[in-house]
Amino acid sequence: MKITGAEIFIECLKKEGVKHMFGYPGGVVLNIFDRLHDEKDLQLILTRHEQGAVHAADGYARATGKPGVVLVTSGPGATNTVTGIATAYMDSIPMVIFTGQVPTLLIGNDAFQEADIVGITRPCTKHNFLVKDVEDLAQVIKEAFHIAMAGRPGPVLIDLPKDVTTHKAEFVYPESVKLRSYNPTYEGNKYMIKQAAEMVAHAKRPVIVAGGGVVLSGASKELKEFAEYADLPVTMTLMGLGGFPGSHRLSLGMLGMHGTFYANKSIQESDLLIAIGMRFDDRVTGKIDAFAPHAKIIHIDIDPTSIRKNVRVDIPIVGDVKKVLTVLNKVMKEEVKEQWVEVRKAWAKQLDAWRKERPMTYDRDSEVIKPQYVVEKIYELTKGDAIIATEVGQNQMWAAQFFKYDKPRTWLSSGGLGTMGYGFPAAIGAQLAFPNKLVIDIAGDGSIQMNIQELATAVINKLPVKVAILNNRYLGMVRQWQELFFQERYAHTKLDDTVPDFVKIAEAYNAVGLRATKKSEVEPVLKEAFSIKRPVFMDFVTDWHEKVYPMVPAGAAIDNMLFYEETKKSEKKLKAVK
Amino acid sequence: MRHTISVLVENKFGVLSRISGLFSGRGYNIESLSVNETTDPQVSVMTIVTTGDDWIIEQITKQLNKLIDVIKVVDMTELDHVEREMVLIKVSPRQEDKAEVLRLAEIFRGRVVDSSQKTYTIEITGEEKKIEAIVELLRPMGIKEFVRTGKIAIAREGIKKS
Numbered sequence: 106m107k108i109t110g111a112e113i114f115i116e117c118l119k120k121e122g123v124k125h126m127f128g129y130p131g132g133v134v135l136n137i138f139d140r141l142h143d144e145k146d147l148q149l150i151l152t153r154h155e156q157g158a159v160h161a162a163d164g165y166a167r168a169t170g171k172p173g174v175v176l177v178t179s180g181p182g183a184t185n186t187v188t189g190i191a192t193a194y195m196d197s198i199p200m201v202i203f204t205g206q207v208p209t210l211l212i213g214n215d216a217f218q219e220a221d222i223v224g225i226t227r228p229c230t231k232h233n234f235l236v237k238d239v240e241d242l243a244q245v246i247k248e249a250f251h252i253a254m255a256g257r258p259g260p261v262l263i264d265l266p267k268d269v270t271t272h273k274a275e276f277v278y279p280e281s282v283k284l285r286s287y288n289p290t291y292e293g294n295k296y297m298i299k300q301a302a303e304m305v306a307h308a309k310r311p312v313i314v315a316g317g318g319v320v321l322s323g324a325s326k327e328l329k330e331f332a333e334y335a336d337l338p339v340t341m342t343l344m345g346l347g348g349f350p351g352s353h354r355l356s357l358g359m360l361g362m363h364g365t366f367y368a369n370k371s372i373q374e375s376d377l378l379i380a381i382g383m384r385f386d387d388r389v390t391g392k393i394d395a396f397a398p399h400a401k402i403i404h405i406d407i408d409p410t411s412i413r414k415n416v417r418v419d420i421p422i423v424g425d426v427k428k429v430l431t432v433l434n435k436v437m438k439e440e441v442k443e444q445w446v447e448v449r450k451a452w453a454k455q456l457d458a459w460r461k462e463r464p465m466t467y468d469r470d471s472e473v474i475k476p477q478y479v480v481e482k483i484y485e486l487t488k489g490d491a492i493i494a495t496e497v498g499q500n501q502m503w504a505a506q507f508f509k510y511d512k513p514r515t516w517l518s519s520g521g522l523g524t525m526g527y528g529f530p531a532a533i534g535a536q537l538a539f540p541n542k543l544v545i546d547i548a549g550d551g552s553i554q555m556n557i558q559e560l561a562t563a564v565i566n567k568l569p570v571k572v573a574i575l576n577n578r579y580l581g582m583v584r585q586w587q588e589l590f591f592q593e594r595y596a597h598t599k600l601d602d603t604v605p606d607f608v609k610i611a612e613a614y615n616a617v618g619l620r621a622t623k624k625s626e627v628e629p630v631l632k633e634a635f636s637i638k639r640p641v642f643m644d645f646v647t648d649w650h651e652k653v654y655p656m657v658p659a660g661a662a663i664d665n666m667l668f669y670e671e672t673k674k675s676e677k678k679l680k681a682v683k
Numbered sequence: 684m685r686h687t688i689s690v691l692v693e694n695k696f697g698v699l700s701r702i703s704g705l706f707s708g709r710g711y712n713i714e715s716l717s718v719n720e721t722t723d724p725q726v727s728v729m730t731i732v733t734t735g736d737d738w739i740i741e742q743i744t745k746q747l748n749k750l751i752d753v754i755k756v757v758d759m760t761e762l763d764h765v766e767r768e769m770v771l772i773k774v775s776p777r778q779e780d781k782a783e784v785l786r787l788a789e790i791f792r793g794r795v796v797d798s799s800q801k802t803y804t805i806e807i808t809g810e811e812k813k814i815e816a817i818v819e820l821l822r823p824m825g826i827k828e829f830v831r832t833g834k835i836a837i838a839r840e841g842i843k844k845s
Contacts, residue, residue: 287751409745409748
C-alpha cells in the first residue's frame with residue numbers, strides 16, 4: 106500500500122526508535138504536523154523559538170547519547186535553526202534536523218518563506234540532503250540517522266519540500282545502510298597501540314588529556330581502567346568533563362585558558378601527553394609553539410583530520426576511543442612490563458605539590474554573594490547528582506571549575522561555538538529525557554535573556570528545570586576582558602538597570618521565581634528551588650566585579666597564568682606581558 | 684608545494700559546492716579545478732590543483748576524505764602520473780607574422796581550429812609548461828582571446844614514485 110511522505114516520515118522515526126522531538130509548525134510542514142496530531146508514541150515538544158528547539162534536541166542528545174530530532178518549517182523556521190546546528194556541529198553532537206521546504210516546482214523562485222537551507226547549512230552540518238522524490242525519503246532518513254551517529258557524530262539536515270510530504274510511495278525501511286563513500290575507522294592500528302603502550306610504560310611524567318570523544322564514545326569505564334592501571338593523572342577539556350570522575354584522586358580538573366594551575370603545569374612539564382578524543386582547540390593549547398614543550402604525544406581520535414591539525418603527534422591512532430582503549434588496556438596488562446610504580450610516585454608527589462601551591466580558590470569570607478560560592482553550594486547540596494547545563498561566559502567557566510562531574514552526560518555546555526542561550530533549552534531537553542533527575546541551568550543575566558522565552562516550554566510541559574542566574578548586571582566575561590585588556594572601558598557590557606526582574610518574569614510565565622541578595626540566602630533559596638516540582642528561576646545577585654581565575658591571556662603559553670589571590674599583582678604582570 | 688589531487692565523488696547535486704566550500708571555508712587555495720563524469724555515471728572525478736606545505740596538504744586530503752560524498756582521494760603528486768591541459772588561443776597577427784604563428788602551432792603540435800581574415804584560433808594540449816611556453820611565444824603576435832581548461836591527471840600504470 107502506498108502512503109504519503111508525511112506518513113513515511115512518521116514511520117521512519119518510529120523505526121529509528123524516536124520518542125521525542127522538538128519543533129515549531131509552519132505552512133509547508135502542515136501535512137506532517139497534521140499526521141503527528143494523532144500520534145501517541147511520538148511526541149513533539151513545541152518550543153517558543155526554533156533555536157530553542159535545536160538546543161533542546163542537542164541537550165536531549167548529550168544527556169542520552171541518542172540523536173536529537175527537530176522539525177521546523179521552511180524559510181525563517183529553517184534559518185532560525187542555524188545557530189543550534191552550528192553549536193552541535195562544533196561539539197560533535199548527533200542530531201537530525203528536518204526543515205520544510207517550498208514545493209519542488211517553486212524551489213529557486215524566491216517563493217514565500219523559501220531559503221536555501223541546504224546551501225546555508227552545508228558548512229555547519231556533517232551532511233545534508235534535499236529530498237526531491239518521495240521514493241527516496243525512507244532511504245534518506247535511514248542514511249541521515251546513520252551518518253549522524255557513525256564515526257565522529259554530528260548534525261544532519263534533511264530538507265523536505267511540501268509536495269514530497271503529500272506524494273505517495275510504497276514504504277520500505279532499509280534494514281541497514283552501506284555507503285561506499287563513508288566508512289569511518291573504528292579499530293585502532295594494533296601496532297600503534299603497542300607502541301603507545303610501551304611509551305606509557307616508560308614515561309616519567311605522563312598526563313592524559315581527555316576530551317569530548319571519551320563521553321561521545323562511552324569510554325569512561327575504559328579510561329578509568331587505563332588511568333588507574335598505569336597510574337596516570339587525567340586532565341579534561343571543557344567537553345571532556347564527566348568523561349573521567351572529577352573527584353577521582355587522579356583528576357587534575359580542567360586544563361586550558363581557565364584550567365587549573367596544576368593541570369596546565371602538568372602539561373608543560375610532562376614528557377608524554379596521551380590525548381584521547383580531543384582536538385587541541387586554541388582554548389586548550391594557548392600559544393601553540395609553547396604547548397607541552399617536552400612531551401611526546403599519543404593522539405587517539407576517530408576523526409583523522411583532528412590528528413596533526415594543530416600539533417605534531419608522535420603516535421597517531423585513528424579509531425573509536427572506547428575500542429582503542431579496550432585494546433590498549435589489554436596490551437598494557439598482557440604485553441608491557443609494569444615498571445612505572447616508582448617513577449609515578451615522584452610524579453604524583455610533584456602534582457600534589459602543585460595542587461597545594463595553587464588550589465582553586467576565591468574569597469570565601471565575602472558577605473557579597475560570590476558566584477563561585479553559588480556553584481559550590483549547588484555541588485554540595487546535590488552531592489554532584491544532577492545534570493548541569495550552562496550558558497556561555499563566566500557562568501560556564503565557574504560551573505566547570507567549581508562543580509565536580511563524576512559521570513558522563515551530566516555536563517551540557519556549548520564548548521566549540523560558545524553559544525549564549527544554549528543552556529536553558531538544553532536543560533529542557535535533558536529534563537524531558539530524564540523527568541526525575543534534577544536538571545540545573547547555571548546561567549548569567551545576559552545569557553538567560555537569549556532564550557528566555559523557553560520558560561513557556563518548560564512550564565507547559567511540566568519540565569521542572571532549575572535556572573540559577575548568577576546575576577552580575579554585566580556581560581561578565583567580556584567585561585572581564587575589558588577590565589584586563591581595555592583599560593576598564595566597559596563598552597556595551599553594562600546591563601545594570603536594564604536587567605529585568607527575573608522573579609517577576611518567572612511569575613508572569615507561571616513558574617516560580619526566587620531571589621537571594623545575601624550570602625546567607627543562597628542555601629535556603631537553592632533548597633527551596635530543589636524541593637519544588639516546577640520550573641524555578643533563581644536570581645542570585647552576585648558581586649559584579651568577580652572574575653574567572655586562573656586565566657591565561659589569549660595567545661600566551663598555558664603556564665603563563667593570572668591568579669585569583671594576586672589579582673592586583675597579576676594585572677601588573679599582565680601589563681608586562683603586553 | 685604544488686599538488687594535483689584527484690577526487691572521486693558521488694555524482695550528486697551540490698557536491699561541487701561541498702568541495703569548493705571546504706576549500707574556501709578553511710582558507711585553502713584552488714588554483715585549477717576540472718570536473719567530469721567517469722564511465723560510471725554515478726561517479727564524477729575532480730582534479731584539483733592546490734598549494735601548501737605537507738601539513739596543509741595532509742589536512743586537505745583528510746578533510747576531503749571526511750566529506751560524505753567523497754569516495755576516494757589520490758594525491759597525484761605522490762605518484763608517477765600524466766597531466767594535461769588544453770588551451771584555445773585566438774591570435775590576430777600582423778600580415779608578416781601569420782606564417783610564424785602557423786609555424787609555432789605546428790612546432791607545438793597544435794591545430795588551427797578556426798580562421799578568419801584577421802584571426803587564427805589554435806588548439807594546444809599538453810603539460811602546463813608547454814602551454815605557458817606557447818602562450819609566451821604567441822603573445823608578441825597579438826593574442827586576442829585565450830581560454831584554458833583546468834588540469835586533468837591520471838596515474839601511470841604499475842609505477843610508484845620512490
